[in-house]
Amino acid sequence: MNTLHNGNILLVEDEENLHEALKLNLEIEGYSVSSAFDGKKALEAVANEYFDLIIMDIMLPELDGISVTERIRIQNIETPILILSAKNETTDKISGLRKGADDYLTKPFDLEELLLRVDKLILKNRKLQDRETVSDEYTFGENQIFFGAQEAINWEGKKIDLSKKETMLLKLLIENKNEVVTREKILQAVWGYNVYPATRTIDNFILSFRKYFEKDSRNLLYFHSVRGVGYKFTEEI
Structure with missing residues (x-):
């Protein structure tokens, strides 16, 4: 061994x-x-x-x-x-x-x-x-997230108030950027072990992130769904 x-x-x-x-x-x-x-x-x-x-x-x-x-x-x-x-x-x-x-x-x-x-x-x-944890502020593209304040400024300069779960999910996805985060991992980290929302619930969060932070919903840069596996945040190339 x-x-x-x-x-x-x-x-x-x-x-x-x-x-x-x-x-x-x-x-x-x-x-x-x-x-x-x-x-x-x-x-x-x-x-x-x-x-x-x-x-x-x-x-x-x-x-x-x-x-x-x-x-x-x-x-x-x-x-x-x-x-x-x-x-x-x-x-x-x-x-x-x-x-x-x-x-x-x-x-x-x-x-x-x-x-x-x-x-x-x-x-x-x-x-x-060993994964690098993100700091209290994180910028991607023209978007900026303030995790502590649960706020964001998007590419249009619009201020967005984030819920606690939105903030937690964003941080989880960003800390695992360019890697698929399974639905099970999201449930454990964001919702805890006593509550199991429907898959659609997580999908709705991802749709909200796209609405907040993506310029073109037909050409996604950041927030992706991986069918049958989970979800992924990718950095803009």
Whole structure:
């Protein structure tokens, strides 16, 4: 295994033998591992320390792993979560992923597969964190956005008052400029994990952005829909 990308992992597993075996193998791979044996302790750990990854069992004392995952996401903590479960029902997988888990592994699992998934999730998260965040003011073409004030001045010199969600979506798209942002990512970042608007709702936001910032609706420069995938902001060439 590649140990160049070490990270800080929270291991949430109440089965003591499995917990110790996983902790040992993760530490051999060069990871720093913190332990929690129930849901409440997991939430306390997340509140007090930064983790590169959380490995979360579903069947936990006090609070189950899916509920813990949901509470973590409600707090806008985006640490990757790998769920472990003895359950193999599709509904359980869907529930875990819908509440914000990034990956799912069913017990019994192959240790090598777990370690590969751990490495992949940590690397992916670091790449996302390395993205350059936009400053409070952002200019593209003849348009200017003031994120803090939730305002914009468009190419016509017209002042536009932006809603909080419009501002959040604009920032998300711009921070990922020239890349497709999936609908799922938008839902997580802008709407949170308890509300799932229809696809049309996001489409309407994109239509509003085009109305505000595009000079020609038939020749789009900035705001694009990628059918079946998501949405993309591109810089003017």
